[in-house]
Amino acid sequence: MSDDELAFSSVRTLGRLMRKGETSPTELTGFFLERVRRIGEPLNAISAVTEDIARREARLAEAELSSGLDRGPLHGIPYGLKDIVSAVGARTTWGAFAEQQFAQEATVVRRLRDAGAVLVAKLATIELAGGMGYDHPDAAITGAPHNPWDSTRWTSGSSSGPAAAVAAGIVPFALGSDTAGSILLPAACTGTAGLRATYGRVSRFGAMTLCWTLDRLGPLCRCADDCGLVLEAITGADPHDPSSLAVPYQYSGRTARSHGFRVGVIEGACDGAQPAVAQNFATSVDALRELGTVEAVELPDLPYAEVADVIIAAEAYAAFDDFIAAGRTRELTAAKAHGHRLAGAVLPAHDYIRAQRVRRVITARFEELASRFDALVAPSLGRVASPVDEQFEYMLPAAFGRPLNYAGVLAGSPTVSVLNGLDGDGLPTGIQLAGGRLQENAILDTARALEESLGTSRLRPDGPRGTAGPRPAGEPQQGATAGGRA
């Protein structure tokens, strides 16, 4: 197997290679550490390389596997962590505070270590997970994150480092966070699979809080299947996080469904979308029609954006109230962050509570709709990745996939974004599959089947050797690479 193929192998494939003796945890760790430095750092995807931790964990994983102790699919697999999640022995900068470090590790880190995974890097994040507001990609102490498909484009945020790292084959999987799309949108812009699981599935303990009732940690991976494997390792009740669920989650050890899916296509989801996004979405819907039934559905006309905006305004201010009140937002890189969140000081409490009351209505109506299907689908974003050196906020009106995103955000239900093709310039487009509460396996199985049908798992950014050129929009490129520009 070539280095390229190894770098872009799924977690499941790497696990098979290790158990066949074709590689080992220490070999894989050394391999990915080299890529972290050579490829990840120029992309501005890396906050810190955790080499000491990685080599120690890799040696332990290797000894365990050799002695017959097999911790499961993630045993010996390197990964990266969005730098809002604390790990002992490494800085946790939140994208803003270069020397910040915590003495206690996050629950997800402990669970990944218990699963035998190997932490190779802390990954770049938009400062404070974008929570103070930003409108330019360079809103991080690590600089603007470059998209591996085209370095003149950015990754979207705030899980910019995790998305770039997985897309570039720097780590087999990463953990990101999502408050209102910060896993889904970078996944869409980088052609990776990003899962925002049901609120409460994954403990938030040890991760920076932006919004208590919206924040979720979740995996970014090469494919939907890997998302299921990672989620299985990190779920579970946690006494440190009162919102965590005691409901068990099983992904591996069951037979995934491959057909017979009931899919609801959100009407109007492509309104205003770039032509390639709409074309690739149409191709995806055709593929889903071959895999089951497809029905057009209307998302209830509810004030999703307003509810989300008010909740975020109140909770983000509260989460950083002493920082904001002390005038310290001026320390942040993004100019917009200097004043944007200050207005939260004059948002009446009763309006925040009203937003949460409307949210309960949204949750009930969304669950009522989602429960009729395995997945509700829409483009993850109405456009491909925007230029890395341009203000991006004005691009957002093209992102008409957001109503489904916001519905899932507010309902606390699971959504996965997967690659569904490239545009004429070789840039990835994404499709989001949203499900009912706790129905991660339904959306993941649907996504897996779609990936298989579209052949998208073979698409990847250009390597330094150069490859065949991009295919027209709507036609997944068959073969090793996608022809993205360096």
Add this chain to the structure above:
Amino acid sequence: MTTESASRSPYPVLTGASREAVAAHLVEVVALRHPEGLTPDQLEQVAEAVEAQLRATERLHQFRLSNADEPGFTMPGDLGGAR
């Protein structure tokens, strides 16, 4: 999209000079809460954010709710042995 909100909410709507006065005073309050002083750029961002908040909350005021509609969070009923 299906129109969900049914009958009009009785929540009064602020318009015209009253609304402008509220917005201006809210920006002033934010500025007063920062004795270190806000730059012109910050004040502009605050004004934009206040306006956005007013628009969002006005939309939510028009979404009819009843006294029985609970928020998305509540106090847990089981306080672990409390009497």
